[in-house]
Amino acid sequence: MSNAHVSVRDALYEAPGPKTRRRTAIGTGIALAAIAFLAVGVVRQFYITGQLDSKYWSIFTKSTTWKFLGQGIAGTLEVALTAGVITFGLGFLLMLGRISDSKVVRGIATALVEFTRGVPTLLFLYFFFLVVPQFGLTLPSFWKITLPVAISACGVVAEVFRSGVKAVPKGQREAALSIGMSKSHVFLKVVFPQAIRYVIPALLSELVIVVKDTTFAYVVTFPDLMQNAKVLISNYDALLSVYLVVAVIYILINYLLNRASDFAARRRNRTLMAAQQNGNKGV
Amino acid sequence: MEKQSKPNTPEQTPVIELRHVDKHYGQLHVLKDINLSVKKGEVVVIIGPSGSGKSTLCRTINRMETINSGEILIDGTAIPQEGKELARLRAQVGMVFQSFNLFAHKTILDNVTLGPTDVLHVPKKEAREEAIKLLKRVGVDTQAAKLPAQLSGGQQQRVAIARSLAMHPKAILFDEPTSALDPEMIGEVLDVMTELAKEGMTMVVVTHEMNFARRVADRVIFMDGGAIIEENTPEEFFTHPNTQRAQDFLNSIKNH
Ligand SMILES: Nc1ncnc2c1ncn2[C@@H]1O[C@H](COP(=O)(O)OP(=O)(O)OP(=O)(O)O)[C@@H](O)[C@H]1O
Ligand SMILES: [Mg+2]
Numbered sequence: 001m002s003n004a005h006v007s008v009r010d011a012l013y014e015a016p017g018p019k020t021r022r023r024t025a026i027g028t029g030i031a032l033a034a035i036a037f038l039a040v041g042v043v044r045q046f047y048i049t050g051q052l053d054s055k056y057w058s059i060f061t062k063s064t065t066w067k068f069l070g071q072g073i074a075g076t077l078e079v080a081l082t083a084g085v086i087t088f089g090l091g092f093l094l095m096l097g098r099i100s101d102s103k104v105v106r107g108i109a110t111a112l113v114e115f116t117r118g119v120p121t122l123l124f125l126y127f128f129f130l131v132v133p134q135f136g137l138t139l140p141s142f143w144k145i146t147l148p149v150a151i152s153a154c155g156v157v158a159e160v161f162r163s164g165v166k167a168v169p170k171g172q173r174e175a176a177l178s179i180g181m182s183k184s185h186v187f188l189k190v191v192f193p194q195a196i197r198y199v200i201p202a203l204l205s206e207l208v209i210v211v212k213d214t215t216f217a218y219v220v221t222f223p224d225l226m227q228n229a230k231v232l233i234s235n236y237d238a239l240l241s242v243y244l245v246v247a248v249i250y251i252l253i254n255y256l257l258n259r260a261s262d263f264a265a266r267r268r269n270r271t272l273m274a275a276q277q278n279g280n281k282g283v
Numbered sequence: 284m285e286k287q288s289k290p291n292t293p294e295q296t297p298v299i300e301l302r303h304v305d306k307h308y309g310q311l312h313v314l315k316d317i318n319l320s321v322k323k324g325e326v327v328v329i330i331g332p333s334g335s336g337k338s339t340l341c342r343t344i345n346r347m348e349t350i351n352s353g354e355i356l357i358d359g360t361a362i363p364q365e366g367k368e369l370a371r372l373r374a375q376v377g378m379v380f381q382s383f384n385l386f387a388h389k390t391i392l393d394n395v396t397l398g399p400t401d402v403l404h405v406p407k408k409e410a411r412e413e414a415i416k417l418l419k420r421v422g423v424d425t426q427a428a429k430l431p432a433q434l435s436g437g438q439q440q441r442v443a444i445a446r447s448l449a450m451h452p453k454a455i456l457f458d459e460p461t462s463a464l465d466p467e468m469i470g471e472v473l474d475v476m477t478e479l480a481k482e483g484m485t486m487v488v489v490t491h492e493m494n495f496a497r498r499v500a501d502r503v504i505f506m507d508g509g510a511i512i513e514e515n516t517p518e519e520f521f522t523h524p525n526t527q528r529a530q531d532f533l534n535s536i537k538n539h
Contacts, residue, residue, distance in 0.1 A: 171384035174347055175443075179398035179450055180374025182367065189401065194388050 056241040072228030079146050079214045086150035091157025116155035121213045124148035144220040149213040160202045164195030204261035208254045296359040298323050298454045298485045304353035313339050315510040324483040328496040331506035337489040341458045345376040374402050377447030377455035381462050383439040385431035392427040398450045417445040421475050437468030454485035505529045
């Protein structure tokens with residue numbers, strides 16, 4: 001089945017000829033050489049400055065280090081998942097506002113979308129960290145990080161939802177209306193479930209951004225992966241090694257999210273493709 | 284046909300009635316003073332050149348398109364403008380589209396049961412049983428668990444007809460139901476429609492299938508430029524139409 005999977009590149013460009021292939025090979029060679037050269041340079045620099053010294057790396061042989069990092073990962077995931085759920089909820093509401101029949105509602109929703117998309121996460125965070133307490137409301141640090149991350153992403157999520165809704169063929173809505181379904185049921189039972197399928201990859205990409213935004217947790221001293229990494233660094237004076245390991249962990253988390261997104265997209269394509277093949281046979 | 288010889292008792296209100304219906308798209312006058320009345324069990328076929336307003340006419344009957352003036356009555360009741368009342372009326376008038384429009388994310392069975400369960404509040408089990416009967420009737424019951432995209436066009440259109448029937452409509456509107464189909468699948472859909480007509484379903488059919496119109500229609504409506512130009516029996520219409528425009532139209536399709 002995998003060879004039936006047509007990549008975007010295959011669909012957009014014609015298959016490369018011999019000349020193009022040679023040029024591509026040369027380009028690849030040069031790029032690889034450059035990367036190798038850089039890598040050697042970096043490692044050499046580390047070696048010269050003593051960053052490869054075992055004292056910086058031996059901390060990773062202790063189980064307490066990993067336990068501490070594990071707690072950080074748990075904190076990061078907790079914030080990311082909660083913020084993800086909230087931002088999908090807010091995004092859904094904003095999207096409903098954006099497609100509302102009422103001009104006023106549409107205007108308000110559009111303003112909120114632009115506002116949340118335009119303001120950096122850190123500003124929202126400062127708002128919950130510095131401004132909200134002045135009104136006598138002190139939130140736990142978990143919410144001081146989770147809410148701003150969620151709010152900062154919800155405008156984009158709303159627009160992603162909306163693009164999905166717009167992609168659903170208008171005949172679907174008409175067919176549902178024609179059997180007498182109410183407008184709200186048409187949306188909830190026919191249009192939105194299909195819209196979601198179109199935008200799963202885009203939604204998961206937005207979750208990656210949510211995960212990255214959780215690193216602002218250090219501002220409110222919530223023990224996420226980044227915050228715990230900072231503690232390790234100051235305890236062991238091991239800046240580079242800890243940052244490298246933490247970077248790899250973040251990459252792994254986001255890589256898994258992207259894999260999930262690919263998986264979802266491919267499953268959808270596969271159903272469609274199998275569908276078309278069977279359809280032609282007309283079983 | 285015998286349907287026409289039914290006594291025209293006074294209580295027999297038309298299932299569909301349009302009175303002086305006008306519609307504009309901006310400057311374009313797409314429906315011009317349309318008057319049309321469809322009795323219970325009647326099959327009315329609408330034909331006419333492209334852009335003459337056939338689809339628009341069809342779509343105004345369940346208010347997929349609004350009208351600028353005039354009146355449309357279903358079973359003697361004016362079509363409500365919006366809300367629950369409009370939805371309730373739409374549930375009584377089935378619609379079959381050129382592009383099938385089956386719910387892409389639902390199985391064939393769920394396509395048919397959605398209306399009854401969601402709109403008529405029929406219990407799930409009952410709705411499934413009836414759906415299977417209907418699918419059998421249109422000959423696609425073996426496909427019940429599949430998704431629409433897994434079916435051929437002809438099968439999809441037959442499911443769309445079953446989906447309409449599941450609502451027990453007073454009438455069904457067909458807007459070029461076979462125009463998107465490969466030639467070998469047109470017959471199977473027309474057969475189902477012929478069957479429905481025989482069973483006494485009230486139908487308004489926009490189509491280019493002249494043989495179907497000749498065989499099944501009780502009345503042929505010829506439209507051009509947004510107006511009804513001629514209304515006739517199929518025998519009369521296809522052998523010697525009353526209007527020159529209808530004659531020209533019939534000649535133009537014969538030459539194809
Ligand atoms: N949404 C719309 N906005 C503006 N004009 C429209 C719209 N829909 C249809 N029209 C125009 O109204 C006229 C009638 O269209 P309609 O689709 O009813 O014709 P038709 O008889 O069904 O044609 P066909 O045989 O091609 O389906 C056409 O001139 C068309 O361009
Ligand atoms: Mg049309």
